[in-house]
Amino acid sequence: MRIHVGRLIDGTGAAASADQVITVENGVIRDIRDAREAKTFADPARRCLDWSRYTVLPGxxxxxxxxxxxxxxxxxxxxxxxxxxxxxxxxxxxxxxxxxxxxxxxxxxxxxxxxxxxxxxxxxxxxxxxxxxxxxxxxxxxxxxxxxxxxxxxxxxxxxxxxxxxxxxxxxxxxxxxxxxxxxxxxxxxxxxxxxxxxxxxxxxxxxxxxxxxxxxxxxxxxxxxxxxxxxxxxxxxxxxxxxxxxxxxxxxxxxxxxxxxxxxxxxxxxxxxxxxxxxxxxxxxxxxxxxxxxxxxxxxxxxxxxxxxxxxxxxxxxxxxxxxxxxxxxxxxxxxxxxxxxxxxxxLDLPGNREIRVGNPARFIAVEGPPDRLPEILSTSRRFDGSLDPQERFLR
Ligand SMILES: [Zn+2]
The missing domain is CATH 3.20.20.140 (Metal-dependent hydrolases)
Structure with missing residues (x-):
């Protein structure tokens, strides 16, 4: 599955990037690329979730x-x-x-x-x-x-x-x-x-x-x-x-x-x-x-x-x-x-080191509704995504 996100923060401290498409396969992040570039390769048969209003980041x-x-x-x-x-x-x-x-x-x-x-x-x-x-x-x-x-x-x-x-x-x-x-x-x-x-x-x-x-x-x-x-x-x-x-x-x-x-x-x-x-x-x-x-x-x-x-x-x-x-x-x-x-x-806390949003890591992240600079105030809008779960259960409130 593919997700078009408005802003992506990978968790390393690097600046947020706008309009990215994340490809998830078998619970793992397979690809992350600019939405304009992703369009070139767009396969209309593959659904792309529209999360363009959301900022996506690790938990x-x-x-x-x-x-x-x-x-x-x-x-x-x-x-x-x-x-x-x-x-x-x-x-x-x-x-x-x-x-x-x-x-x-x-x-x-x-x-x-x-x-x-x-x-x-x-x-x-x-x-x-x-x-x-x-x-x-x-x-x-x-x-x-x-x-x-x-x-x-x-x-x-x-x-x-x-x-x-x-x-x-x-x-x-x-x-x-x-x-x-x-x-x-x-x-x-x-x-x-x-x-x-x-x-x-x-x-x-x-x-x-x-x-x-x-x-x-x-x-x-x-x-x-x-x-x-x-x-x-x-x-x-x-x-x-x-x-x-x-x-x-x-x-x-x-x-x-x-x-x-x-x-x-x-x-x-x-x-x-x-x-x-x-x-x-x-x-x-x-x-x-x-x-x-x-x-x-x-x-x-x-x-x-x-x-x-x-x-x-x-x-x-x-x-x-x-x-x-x-x-x-x-x-x-x-x-x-x-x-x-x-x-x-x-x-x-000795959590696993693969929690950043990058290719090869498990597809687990949170999404908040709004831009990064409003994040401190909009955390209560957060939803959690876990790509390893069944499609119906992937979005955990
Ligand atoms: Zn205390």
Whole structure:
């Protein structure tokens, strides 16, 4: 079959190309060529789908979310979610994955929850996960005793080191999540919190995880907590607010991925009462992070798109579009921002490397109705195409 697409974004960061005809055979992309050229060879007997109003691109990765929570501002619902048992939370997770899928997301990396609910859902409810969706889950994150992170994890047992806790973990996790700082202050702009673990502890922990074949994502804000995480050899720095230029340079050198989750601060600024000083501080935090993203991009830091969906005002699926928009505001082209969500995110989650739209790769992509520059706002129009399925089932909403 052939599909005439209005715009094609291959996912490498290359500029979109207009009016392309994609030929799909046996679920594989056999040919991609300019529509005018394709006409010359047009065989009227072979149907060509008209997707000229659509932009076609590979599916997106949300490299940081919390499936057990929704982005709702309703305090009653948020409170319930924080105390719910698995039966209750199961419905919520199903809804969040459906919303992510409806926004063109094909893979999510969960950053942990106190009950290990997302990991349990992934393990026990696999048939309920939307077709084509990959879920990677950390289970319960690790934090230090008495420090921030109660909602997403737990400390090692008394007398147990962080590395021992990781070595002795029996849950079938996909990666390890470690919390190594507090939250960003909404009262004191840029105030940093102490690291939760020493360099020695974190280095041993990362080595223990890597020995088990698990990558390590580290929640850290501020110069010292981030410096320790990077030096310890973590795979990704989560948030990284106020980390400063030295850390960005080091991450560019070491290839450490950064997941800035800038949308969280934008959401706080929007959701908090507008006359509250906290709303103004959230906006300053956001602008500071925007400047760091610009610098990180210039320095060549590998940046992935992660939303922290589940945080106040940060909705699964929708927030991916918002974070993409933020990356473009920080100097990325839309194609470059999408490469952060497709290529960098895919590498971080160890997804197959054949996800770009090119000849020889599986014919799997999403289509959104409109031009590339409107993409952050029109992700909710996305439809998914999988050429390996029966013709009637190829278009998955
Ligand atoms: Zn998080």
């Amino acid at each position: 997106l990765v949300d490299a940081h979310c919390h499936l057990f929570m929704s982005g709702t501002a309703d305090p009653e619902v948020r409170h319930r979610q924080l105390a719910a048992d698995f039966e209750e939370i199961r419905q919520a997770i199903a809804g969040h994955l459906a919303r992510a899928a409806a926004h063109g997301v094909v893979a999510v990396r969960d950053g942990g929850d106190y009950g290990g609910h997302a990991l349990r859902y992934k393990t026990e409810e696999a048939p309920a996960i939307p077709a084509g969706m990959t879920v990677r889950a950390a289970g319960r994150a690790f934090r230090a005793q008495g420090r921030y992170g109660r909602l997403i994890g737990r400390p090692p047992l008394p007398g147990q080191s962080l590395a021992e806790a990781i070595r002795e973990m029996t849950a079938p996790v996909d990666h390890v999540k470690i919390v190594n700082s507090g939250l960003n202050s909404l009262v004191h702009f840029g105030r940093q919190t102490a690291p939760q673990f020493t360099l020695k502890e974190l280095r041993a922990a990362v080595a223990a995880a890597h020995a088990r074949g698990l990558k390590v994502m580290v929640h850290c804000n501020g110069e010292t907590p981030v410096a320790i995480a990077v030096e310890a050899g973590c795979d990704s720095v989560e948030h990284g607010f106020f980390m400063g230029e030295e850390n960005l340079r080091r991450m560019a050198d070491m290839g450490t991925v950064w997941v800035p989750t800038a949308v969280t601060m934008k959401a706080y600024a929007r959701m908090l009462p507008q006359d509250a000083p906290e709303a103004a501080t959230a906006m300053r935090n956001f602008r500071h992070q925007l400047a760091q993203i610009r610098l990180g991009r210039d320095l060549g830091v590998r940046i992935a798109v992660g939303t922290d969906a589940g945080s106040l005002g940060v909705h699964h699926g929708q927030a991916v579009g918002e974070e993409l928009g933020i990356l473009t505001a920080a100097g990325f082209s839309i194609e470059g921002a999408l490469a952060c969500a497709i290529r960098v995110g895919g590498d971080l």
